[in-house]
Amino acid sequence: MFKQKPRRSRELTKAPPSKRQTGRRLRRRAVYTMITMAILVVIGISVFNALSVQMEYDAVLAEQKALLMQKQLLSNELTQVDSPEYVEQQARTHLRMIMPGERLYILTEAGSE
Numbered sequence: 001m002f003k004q005k006p007r008r009s010r011e012l013t014k015a016p017p018s019k020r021q022t023g024r025r026l027r028r029r030a031v032y033t034m035i036t037m038a039i040l041v042v043i044g045i046s047v048f049n050a051l052s053v054q055m056e057y058d059a060v061l062a063e064q065k066a067l068l069m070q071k072q073l074l075s076n077e078l079t080q081v082d083s084p085e086y087v088e089q090q091a092r093t094h095l096r097m098i099m100p101g102e103r104l105y106i107l108t109e110a111g112s113e
Contacts, residue, residue: 017025080086091097098104 096104
């Protein structure tokens with residue numbers, strides 16, 4: 001059908017690059033490399049910041065959970081404060097009070113005498 005012309009090699013028709021062209025090419029590569037490095041640094045810093053914020057968020061959630069648990073324990077204790085059993089238990093343990101007719105024995109460790 002169609003006859004194709006034989007192609008000449010580009011290398012045969014091209015002259016070797018001059019020093020000026022080589023210098024431009026090297027400068028262009030250096031600029032592209034610097035831009036790529038800058039982009040990678042910005043991405044790295046952004047990833048580091050995102051991970052540190054996530055770790056801080058997880059720590060705050062754990063602290064919030066602990067505080068909610070402590071709040072629940074304190075609210076349970078608050079409901080028991082008015083009961084006579086709680087008042088008696090606190091008087092016996094913290095104030096070392098006794099009921100009439102009882103004796104208080106204070107035990108010390110064997111090595112402390």
